[in-house]
Amino acid sequence: MSKRLCPFTDTDDQNVIQQPIKKQGISRSRGRSINSMASERTLQLLFAGALKQNVLLEEYELKCCYCDKFLCDQCLNCCSKCEQEYCKNCCFTLPDDTICYSCY
Numbered sequence: 001m002s003k004r005l006c007p008f009t010d011t012d013d014q015n016v017i018q019q020p021i022k023k024q025g026i027s028r029s030r031g032r033s034i035n036s037m038a039s040e041r042t043l044q045l046l047f048a049g050a051l052k053q054n055v056l057l058e059e060y061e062l063k064c065c066y067c068d069k070f071l072c073d074q075c076l077n078c079c080s081k082c083e084q085e086y087c088k089n090c091c092f093t094l095p096d097d098t099i100c101y102s103c104y
Contacts, residue, residue, distance in 0.1 A: 062076055062085060064076070064085065064086050064087040064090055065084040065085060065086055065090075065100070066086050066087075066090035066091075066100060066101055066102065067087065067089070067090050069087055071087050075087060075088065077091050077093065077098045078098065079091060079098055079099060079100040079103055080097035080098055080099060081099060081100075081103040082100065082102070082103050084100065086098075086100045086101075092104060
C-alpha cells in the first residue's frame with residue numbers, strides 16, 4: 001500500500017500564517033527588555049523581603065517533631081504518650097488528650 005501525500009506542503013497560505021508570528025516574536029523581545037528594566041527594583045525588594053523572613057523564623061525555636069515546621073508556643077500540642085511537641089496537623093486531638101501520629 002502506498003503512503004499518502006503530505007497535506008501540509010509549502011504553500012502561500014502557510015507563509016502568510018508564519019509572518020505575523022515572527023513579527024510578534026520580535027515585539028515580545030522588546031517588551032521583555034523594557035519589563036526587565038522596570039522590574040529590577042521589584043526583584044531587589046522581593047529578595048530583601050525574603051531575607052527578612054529568615055530572621056522571623058529564628059525567633060521560633062520550637063518546631064514540630066514530625067514535620068519539622070517552626071511554630072510558636074500556642075500552635076504546638078504535647079503528645080500524652082511520648083511527651084514531644086507536635087503541630088495540629090501531625091497529631092490527633094481527642095477530648096481527653098492528644099496523640100501524635102508516631103504513637104498512634
